[in-house]
Amino acid sequence: xxxxxxxxxxxxxxxxxxxxxxxxxxxxxxxxxxxxxxxxxxxxxxxxxxxxxxxxxxxxxxxxxxxxxxxxxxxxxxxxxxxxxxxxxxxxxxxxxxxxxxxxxxxxxxxxxxxxxxxxxxxxxxxxxxxx
Numbered sequence: 001x002x003x004x005x006x007x008x009x010x011x012x013x014x015x016x017x018x019x020x021x022x023x024x025x026x027x028x029x030x031x032x033x034x035x036x037x038x039x040x041x042x043x044x045x046x047x048x049x050x051x052x053x054x055x056x057x058x059x060x061x062x063x064x065x066x067x068x069x070x071x072x073x074x075x076x077x078x079x080x081x082x083x084x085x086x087x088x089x090x091x092x093x094x095x096x097x098x099x100x101x102x103x104x105x106x107x108x109x110x111x112x113x114x115x116x117x118x119x120x121x122x123x124x125x126x127x128x129x130x131x132x
Contacts, residue, residue, distance in 0.1 A: 006086065007081045018069065020066070021065070026122075029055050030056055031053060064120070065119075065120050066120075068118075071115045073110065076110075090121060099124055100123075102119070102121070104119060
């Protein structure tokens with residue numbers, strides 16, 4: 001999975017994540033209940049297709065959860081620009097898609113110089129979900 005981002009000098013940097021990666025969907029919604037209409041003395045609703053529970057305000061997005069290989073202090077310092085860049089793109093089958101790097105807390109300098117980055121890159125565009 002290859003990332004491209006705008007660095008602080010106005011140029012473009014890129015890196016390919018060859019280690020662990022996870023592509024997942026993230027959903028959230030709210031649920032509600034409505035009372036069903038019953039005729040006096042009957043044990044079933046007037047309309048059999050009517051239902052009491054329903055879902056609304058559904059949202060869904062996709063994101064990549066990535067872990068880098070072990071980095072040296074120099075490489076980790078280079079990667080800090082990926083974390084702060086306002087423009088980050090992922091290369092999927094030759095197409096560039098905008099992503100948002102979620103807020104994180106990463107080490108950029110460690111005594112033994114073995115640093116592993118774990119980042120979450122959320123696709124900038126969410127799913128379009130029908131409203132009923």
